[in-house]
Amino acid sequence: MTAQIVKNAIGVFDKFNHVRNNQSLAHDNELLDQAEARFIYDSVTAILRFIKSIETNQFDAAGATAAPVTATAANDGDIPF
Numbered sequence: 001m002t003a004q005i006v007k008n009a010i011g012v013f014d015k016f017n018h019v020r021n022n023q024s025l026a027h028d029n030e031l032l033d034q035a036e037a038r039f040i041y042d043s044v045t046a047i048l049r050f051i052k053s054i055e056t057n058q059f060d061a062a063g064a065t066a067a068p069v070t071a072t073a074a075n076d077g078d079i080p081f
Contacts, residue, residue, distance in 0.1 A: 009047045016044055 019040060023032045032040070 006047070006050075012043060012047065016040065 019032065020026055022029050024037075025031070031037070
């Protein structure tokens with residue numbers, strides 16, 4: 001289930017660019033209402049917090065001297081769970 005949610009997050013991030021460019025104070029646009037803006041913000045930040053948590057847990061499990069997990073040609077696009 002988690003893997004599917006993270007894969008679907010790619011679409012959320014693509015749509016977020018549209019909202020940022022066309023429905024925010026970044027440009028002269030018609031704004032989202034407060035509830036919708038909060039929902040979008042909370043959704044994006046929840047995904048980012050989850051990814052950061054996974055990265056932090058892998059770093060901690062490997063030891064304080066290990067380098068953070070990064071994508072390589074062998075695992076590019078793989079989800080580490």
